[in-house]
Structure formats: structure tokens, C-alpha cells
Amino acid sequence: MILTVTPNPSLDRTYEVPSLDRGAVLRATGDRVDPGGKGVNVSRAVAAAGVFTTAVLPLGGASGTLxxxxxxxxxxxxxxxxxxxxxxxxxxxxxxxxxxxKINAPGPELTAEESGLLLETVRTAAGDPVWIAACGSLPLGLAPEWYADLVARAREAGAKVALDTSGPALTAALQARPDLIKPNAAELAQAVGRPLATLGEVARAAQELRSRGAGAVLASLGADGQLLVSAEGTFHGTAPVAAVRSDVGAGDASLAGFLIAGGTGPGALASALAHGAAAVQLPGSAMPVPADLRPEAVRVTENPPPDLRLSTPATP
Structure with missing residues (x-):
């Protein structure tokens, strides 16, 4: 079982438009409404794969009910x-x-009591799942150290923790030693405070975060695939995409694929790539089902060329 935690969930409305013209009346060619938030999307992708998942999240008002x-x-x-x-x-x-x-609303401000109840709810459930995926931005009212507290409580309960966040919340959580972190290239560059232009530079940045507490680093590199740096080694993978329809939630689908496949090693990386590639070819934040995946098209190599340049260098 995979449990997800989304401190700042959302109701995501997606409109497909012929073009984006400022000041014009835009007529959508398609629209959909999805439950949103990074952890929510992970749970949706896990459920789509037929694996049991529980989503822990603060909800309020009519949008929370929906x-x-x-x-x-x-x-x-x-x-x-x-x-x-x-x-x-x-x-x-x-x-x-x-x-x-994309226009993201700030979300409600959580009280100290609501924050504590959310942590306690995760702690209570932390003994059962194989993985806890704690994902997304923190809402108003939660300090950057909130994720560090969550990781520490979950690990004390014996659960493995995958963390997908950025900025001060990510750096603060490293001291609690999450088993896995999943930054994109820009978030990784921000965490180490320097630009990243090659796979070698990405790998060294990932190793730096491992030395600061992360067990493994799964770095999303956009069109350049993904890089996994762990105790097992350094692995790079790519998956072909015929056409990008929407990349909303694609990284979350990728994390779900990684955890579904065990959360470690090149096999899990291949699963992450297959799920991410499938997700970007679907509308809105739709999550892929097994029929959408093309695992045979995924390519994973160990110790990739360090001088291989990124299509888009990442800056802090």
C-alpha cells in the first residue's frame, strides 16, 4: 500500500484552447475537472495501476467535498x-x-491545531504502507520544517518516505533523512545553489543532497529523461513521447510508477519513465492506466556520459 500526503490539495480545472490571446474571449475545445495536488496525483496514478492507496489531505468547503x-x-x-x-x-x-x-491559488491557511492533526493522522497511518509519498507545496500556516517533522515521525513508525517538494521545505527536510527525494532540474539547482548544464553536474548535485541526508535522488530532467542517483549507482533513462498534450501531473505519475515498481533501482526508474511519458500524452491531469504504458520503448543506462549536455540548463 502507498500512502500519500498532500498538505495543499486543489480542484484542478483544465481547459484546452486553440491559442492564448491576452484580453480575448477564449473558447475551450475541451475541458475537465480533476482532484489535484502532487500527492493526490500520485494516489490517482497508483490506483489507476490497480494498487491500493490512501490519500491523506486537509479538505474544506464545497471544493474539498468534490x-x-x-x-x-x-x-x-x-x-x-x-x-x-x-x-x-x-x-x-x-x-x-x-x-x-497555470494559475495556482494559494489555498487556505491552516491553524496550528489543523497542522498538528494532519501530522498525527499521518503518524497513525504510517505503520501500514510500504511507502509514504509526501508531496507538493506547503499551505499558509505550515513552517518549512513541517515536512521534516513528518519525515521523522514516519521513519520512527517504520515507513519509507518519498518527498517531492522544493525550496526551504526540501532543504529543511534533508536532516530528517527521507528515503527518496524527487526534484526537477531547476529545484535541484536551487538546492545546491549553482547552475546545472550536464548530466555529470546533475549527478554531483544529487550526490551532494545524498550527503546531506537524502537516501536516493530521482531527478526529472524534462525532455532529457530522468536521473537516479542512489547507493546502487547512477542510472539515466529516457522514454519517447509522440506528442505532448499536457504535462500537468506527469511528474507525479512518474513518482507513482517508481514507487509501484519497488522504489529502488533501474527497474523502478524504467517504470517511472513509462508512466511519465504516458501521462504527458493524456489530457489535463489524467493519469495513465496500464494500457497507456510503453515499457518496451524505455531506455535505461548505468553511469551515463557525464559530459552529456541538458537541452535546457537549470539555474538556481
């Missing part, structure tokens, strides 16, 4: 912490070439 209903319909078990504020709604505008414009 999120719980939508997740239940997708086979996700929901453990909700009721909060006074209204759960946020986000809007995504997707153009035909895959260009995404």
Missing part, C-alpha cells in the same frame, strides 16, 4: 482532515502544442 468524491470514484481511499478554510481551485490553459499556462 475532491473526496472524485477520488473515491477513481478508487482512491481518502483520509480527510477537515479544515475551516476552502480548499483551493487551480486553472490550467493548454494550447495545442502542449504549452501550459
Amino acid at each position: 475532491i473526496a468524491e472524485l477520488l473515491g470514484a477513481q478508487g482512491v481511499d481518502v483520509t480527510a482532515v477537515t479544515v475551516a478554510g476552502q480548499t483551493r481551485s487551480n486553472i490550467s490553459l493548454v494550447e495545442p502544442d502542449g504549452t501550459l499556462t
Whole structure:
């Protein structure tokens, strides 16, 4: 079982538009509403693969109620912490070439009591799952050290923790020694405070974060694939994509694929790549089902050429 924690979930409304013209009336060619938030998306992808998952998340208001209903319909078990504020709604505008414009609302401010209850709810459930995936930005009211507290409590309960966040929340959580972190190239560059232009530089940055507490680093590199740096070695993989329809939630689908496949080694990396590639070819934040995957097209190599340059260098 995979448990996810999403401190700042959302209701995601996605509109497909012919073009994005500022000041014009845009007529959508397609639209959808999905439960959103990085951990929520991980649970959706896990459930789509037929694996049991529980999503722990604070919910409030009509949008929170709708999120719980939508997740239940997708086979996700929901453990909700009721909060006074209204759960946020986000809007995504997707153009035909895959260009995404996203408007993320800040979300409600959690009280100290709500924050503590959320942590206690995770701690109570932490003894059962194989993995806990703690994902996304922190809402107002939660200090950057909140994730570090969560990781420490989960590890004390014997659970393995995958963390997907960025900025001060990521750096603060390293001291609690999460088993896995999943930054993208820009987040990794920010964490080490220097630009990253080659696979070798990405690998060294990942090793630096491992020395600061991370057990393994799964770095998303966009069109350049993904790099896994762990005690088992350094592995790089790519997966072909015919056409990008929407990259909303693709990284979350990738993390789900990694955890479903055991959360370690090149086999899990291959699963992550297959899930991520499938997700970007689906509308909105739709999560792939097994029929969408093309594992035979994934390529994974050990110790990739360190001088291989990234298509888009990452800056702090």
C-alpha cells in the first residue's frame, strides 16, 4: 500500500484552447475537472495501476467535498482532515502544442491545531504502507520544517518516505533523512545553489543532497529523461513521447510508477519513465492506466556520459 500526503490539495480545472490571446474571449475545445495536488496525483496514478492507496489531505468547503468524491470514484481511499478554510481551485490553459499556462491559488491557511492533526493522522497511518509519498507545496500556516517533522515521525513508525517538494521545505527536510527525494532540474539547482548544464553536474548535485541526508535522488530532467542517483549507482533513462498534450501531473505519475515498481533501482526508474511519458500524452491531469504504458520503448543506462549536455540548463 502507498500512502500519500498532500498538505495543499486543489480542484484542478483544465481547459484546452486553440491559442492564448491576452484580453480575448477564449473558447475551450475541451475541458475537465480533476482532484489535484502532487500527492493526490500520485494516489490517482497508483490506483489507476490497480494498487491500493490512501490519500491523506486537509479538505474544506464545497471544493474539498468534490475532491473526496472524485477520488473515491477513481478508487482512491481518502483520509480527510477537515479544515475551516476552502480548499483551493487551480486553472490550467493548454494550447495545442502542449504549452501550459497555470494559475495556482494559494489555498487556505491552516491553524496550528489543523497542522498538528494532519501530522498525527499521518503518524497513525504510517505503520501500514510500504511507502509514504509526501508531496507538493506547503499551505499558509505550515513552517518549512513541517515536512521534516513528518519525515521523522514516519521513519520512527517504520515507513519509507518519498518527498517531492522544493525550496526551504526540501532543504529543511534533508536532516530528517527521507528515503527518496524527487526534484526537477531547476529545484535541484536551487538546492545546491549553482547552475546545472550536464548530466555529470546533475549527478554531483544529487550526490551532494545524498550527503546531506537524502537516501536516493530521482531527478526529472524534462525532455532529457530522468536521473537516479542512489547507493546502487547512477542510472539515466529516457522514454519517447509522440506528442505532448499536457504535462500537468506527469511528474507525479512518474513518482507513482517508481514507487509501484519497488522504489529502488533501474527497474523502478524504467517504470517511472513509462508512466511519465504516458501521462504527458493524456489530457489535463489524467493519469495513465496500464494500457497507456510503453515499457518496451524505455531506455535505461548505468553511469551515463557525464559530459552529456541538458537541452535546457537549470539555474538556481
